[in-house]
Amino acid sequence: xxxxxxxxxxxxxxxxxxxxxxxxxxxxxxxxxxxxxxxxxxxxxxxxxxxxxxxxxxxxxxxxxxxxxxxxxxxxxxxxxxxxxxxxxxxxxxxxxxxxxxxxxxxxxxx
Numbered sequence: 001x002x003x004x005x006x007x008x009x010x011x012x013x014x015x016x017x018x019x020x021x022x023x024x025x026x027x028x029x030x031x032x033x034x035x036x037x038x039x040x041x042x043x044x045x046x047x048x049x050x051x052x053x054x055x056x057x058x059x060x061x062x063x064x065x066x067x068x069x070x071x072x073x074x075x076x077x078x079x080x081x082x083x084x085x086x087x088x089x090x091x092x093x094x095x096x097x098x099x100x101x102x103x104x105x106x107x108x109x110x111x
Contacts, residue, residue, distance in 0.1 A: 021037055021041075023037075024036075024037045026040055
């Protein structure tokens, strides 16, 4: 365990913090004050969730209702194609012959 922590310490102690944000454009003004930059970023990330949520609500209001989607022609066609695909897949699987050989788990399909 001590060796693991020594490796972690060795790898992380060489990291430099060169990814600091030196400036930020706020309302077409370049700001260099780190406190102002931090406040603006905090404000942005605090409010972005609400903005995204409001946008999603507005988009959903414009979409068709689930009942309308259920009876759309392309939806019915897609469901038919999926059912047909699943039916064909099952027929192919059923047509495969069982073998006596085993897989990686050493268990035969004819057990």
